[in-house]
Amino acid sequence: MTIDVVAERLGCSPSKVSRIETGHTSATPRDVKDMLDIYGVDGVESDELVQISREARQKGWWHPFSTVLSGAFVGMEAAAKTVRAYEQQVVPGLLQTDKYAIAMIRAARPSDSDQEIEQRVRVRMARQALLIQDDPIDLQVVLDEAVVSRPVGGDEVMRDQMLRLVEMSLLPNVTLQILPFAAGAHAGMDGTFSILDFPDAEDPNVVFAENATGGLFLEKSDELRKYNSIFETIRATALSPEESRNMIVLLAEEPLWKLRPRVSGSI
Incomplete structure (x- = not known):
């Protein structure tokens, strides 16, 4: 059946x-129902597809913040069952305190206005409901030791952030591990990434490789296999969850940046 035939029967271009x-362009539920009638699809399958079209037109809670969001990551994160993430530089957004988030965004986005920073932080804090809702997502995170060794926002902000990491690591659906400097070269050195697993077995997993302009979604089976292998390798190399938690508690009291001498940037 050609596009021209379908258009004629729908009464559109x-x-x-x-x-x-x-x-x-999105399809209205009416469009979907009419097209399904033309294609000979009816019964339960038709009802399910029309319902999907209704749900697709409902805006998520993050829609009002679209001016400060790039890409579809927040929406996909909200639909995920499990998030497995490796972070090299910063605490993941799902585990940040608001003050840490403000300091991090100000440093990474110096051109953002106060209003834009406030909106970004509000989105970040709202996302954290995924960890404590009735059916929370399962979060598995490996943090490079650099994340907990670099002071963001000053001593007090960083100490509060460390304590937040400890608190969140005690949740039954959160697994937090530290990849220590002592591990040397490792499988995750190419960069930060997240693997999103979805509850529907027919919905393939997605890898989100983050960068300064937003990030890249990877869905090919060979790409998924590669990132699954990388994550499992660095997870096996990292400290255990209990050892990681003990390390963070120690760093909250005796931060490394206070023990190391400051080095001038000039030579």
Whole structure:
């Protein structure tokens, strides 16, 4: 059945059908029902697809903050069952305190206005509900030791952040590990990433490789296998959850940045 035939039976232009099929425009539940009738799809399958089209048009809680969000990560994170993440530089957004988030965003985005920073922090804090809701996501995080060794926002902010990490690591759905400097070169040195696993077995996992402009979603089976292997390797190399928690408690009281001499940038 050609696009022209479908368009004629729908009473619309062929370009509209083309835009729907290629994902360049959303389809109303009415459009979906009419197209399914044309294609001979009925019963339970039709009802499910029409319901999906209704849900797809509902805006998530993060929609008002679209001006400070890039990409679809927040929405995909909200739909995930499990998030497995490796972080090299900063505490993951799901585990940040608001003051740490403010200091980090100000340093990473010096051109952002106070209002934009406030909105970014509000989104970050709202995302954390995923860890404590009735059906929370399972979060597995490996942090490079650099994350807990670099003071962000000053001593007090960093100490509070350390204590937050300890608190969150005690949740039954959160596994937190530290990859120590002593591990030397390791499998995750190419960069930070997150693996999102979804509850529907037919919905493939997604890797999000983060960068300064947002990030890149990877979905090919060979890419997924590679990142699954990387995560399992660095997880096996990292300290155990209990050892990691003890290390963070110690660093909260005796931070490394106070013990090490300051080195001038000038030579």
